[in-house]
Amino acid sequence: MKRLVILGGGESGVGTALLGKKKGFEVFVSDKGNIKGKYKEVLIHNEIEWEEGQHTESKILNADLVMKSPGIPDKVALVKQIREQGILVVSEIEFAAQFTKATIVGITGSNGKTTTATLTHHILSQQLEVGLAGNIGDSFAKQILEKDYTNYVLEISSFQLDDIVDFKPHIAVITNITPDHLDRYDYKFENYIASKFRIAKNQTKADFLIYDADDPVIDNWLQMHPVQSTLLPFSLTKPIENGAYLDNNKIKITIDNNQIIMPTTNLALEGKHNIKNAMAASTVAHLLKIRKQTIRESLENFQGVEHRLEHVLKINKVQYINDSKATNVNATYYALESMETPTVWIVGGQDKGNNYEELFSFVNEKVKAIICLGVDNEKLLNTFGNMVDIIVETQFMSEAVKIAYKIAEAGDTVLLSPACASFDLFENYEDRGRQFKEAVRNL
Template sequence: MKRLVILGGGESGVGTALLGKARGYDVFVSDKSEIKKKYKDVLLNNEIEFEDRQHTESKILSADIVMKSPGIPDKVALVKQIREAGIKVVSEIEFASIYTDATLVAITGSNGKTTTATLTHHLLTQELDVGLAGNIGDSFAKQVLEENHNNYVLEVSSFQLDDIYEFQPKVAILTNITPDHLDRYDYKFENYIASKFRIVENQTEDDYFIYDADDEVISEWLENIQIQSKKLPFSLNKIIEEGAYYKDNTIIITIDNNQIIMPTDNITLEGKHNIKNAMAASTVAHLLKIRKQTIRESLENFQGVEHRLEHVLKINKVQYINDSKATNVNATYFALESMDAPTVWIVGGVDKGNDYKELFPFVNEKVKAIICLGVDNEKLFKAFGNMVDVIIETQYMSEAVKIAYKVADAGDNVLLSPACASFDLFENYEDRGRQFKNAVRNL
């Protein structure tokens, strides 16, 4: 019996444990932190051996294969030992994909992954049997075991792509590439780019690669590598013969001489970046033979993603917008770009080596006040202190929202778009977004 050891007892770890056990592996789960009660209960009920708050080396190094949670960096001593012992280390998407014949649509990119994945799922689910997994929702491995969908839309991070060998999506989407998570890639941007491009490395000429043709990083990389799959770029600026482009408020998609034209006047998602997300998702839907009418209607009734430019409430004619999911500068760039009124901007958190220069034009043009919400706000004061009349710092979400309420006038926006990770004052970006919404509702 082959031994499967799983590092990390969260959603992907426990899902992989269940699938591994069902496929005849001897399974052991090990987590350095405490495993949440809901996951412990699943492991106990399924008689899967586990440990938490420790890693027992002898039990781990006896593995034939290790599935490690994407949150664990390769730099960790234990991971180095596993690799030195010649034990194969895989990610959940690699392990689960072996046990399904479903059509896989995999989506990666620095920004727009979640919106594009959720929107693609929304478009496909009208006419096909399709699961949504990866970095989002229920574990992919668990769904392969329990639901066995014919299609999956997978939101895939670079960390998950680092540990693939044979993972081969029928359709791969790369939304964009901007510097992010460089702390995991030896602060070398090219290592991070290479990681994202692993999404196409096992594709053949029967597969498809959908990508942003306006993204210089992607275009340059494509000039220097050979990929087997059929390219279907999308663009806001160029006319694309095979793929999708945007002109006169319409999206035009052409695949094998089959063209569909979609007006965008009634799309619920706002901002240019969401036109791109809509082009990517609609291209997948067109590829998988979803009817034109269905695509159009689905784009018009899609509600968007929580914590992503989410309109919370309007109070005294001031619109409060939750964009807590903007954990890097590029995401905040899109948020500020889409603001159409004077904006009170709540920003800050754990800085990942951010360069705020690209935000300067928008801050000068649209932002009337800045509220810094982080433990260390010095860099924000240096970057933006001279651009706005009001710049204030606080450590509390409730206080940030109260300050915003005082500073904002009728017709303004109050935007939470942190451009930083959330771990200094909050559990995660969801916690940060929920605290913002609660504070707004309590005004």
């Protein structure tokens, strides 16, 4: 019996434990922190051995295979030890994918991957049986165990891609690549880019790579590191022979001389970046033979993603917007770009080596006040202090919202778009977004 050791008792860890047990592995789950109650119950109920608050080396280093949670960096001593012993370390998607024959759509990128994955799933589910997993919802492993769909849309992070071996999506999507998580990649942008491109590493000519042709990072990388996949680029600026492009406010998608055309006038989501997300999702749908009418209707009735430019409430003619999912500068760039009124901007958190320069023109033009919400706000104060009349700092969401309420005038927008990770003050970006919404409702 092969021994499967799982590091991290969260959603992906527990899902992998259940699937591993079903497939005949001897399973052990080890979490250095505390395992949430709901996950503990599942482990106990399924008689899976686990520990929390520590990693017992003797119970880990005898593994045949280790699945590590994407949150655990490679630099950790224990992970180095495991690798030195020649034990294979994989991510949940690598482990789980071998147990399904489903068609897999894998979506990665620095921004837009959740929206694109959710939108793609929304379109496909009108006609196909399809699961949504990866970085989102129930774990991929658990879905394969409980209801093995014939198709999956997976939102995949670079951390999950770092630990793949044979994983191969039939259709891969790279939405864009901008500097993010550089603390995990020795502060080398090229390491992070290489990590994203692992999504195509096992693809063949029979598989597809859909990507943003307007992104110089992706374009340059592909020229220097060609992939085997059939390429289907999308662009807002230039005609594309095979792929998608924007022509007079219409999306034109061509695959093997088969073209579909869709107006963008009634897209449910606003902003240039969402036209790109729509192009990527529609290209996937077109490849999987979804009817044009279905694609169009789905694009028009899609509700969007929680914590992503989510309109919360209008109070005294001030619009409050929750963009807590903006955990890097580029995501906040899209948010500020789409603001059309004077903006009170709530920003800050755990900085991942951010360079705020690309935001300067928007801040000068649109932002009337900045509220820094983080444990350490020094970098923000130094960067933006001279650009706005009002800059304040706080460590409480309720206070941040009250200050915003005092500053904002009729016709303004209050935007939570932190450009940083949330772990300094919150459990995760969802917790941060919910606290924001709660505070706004309590005004």
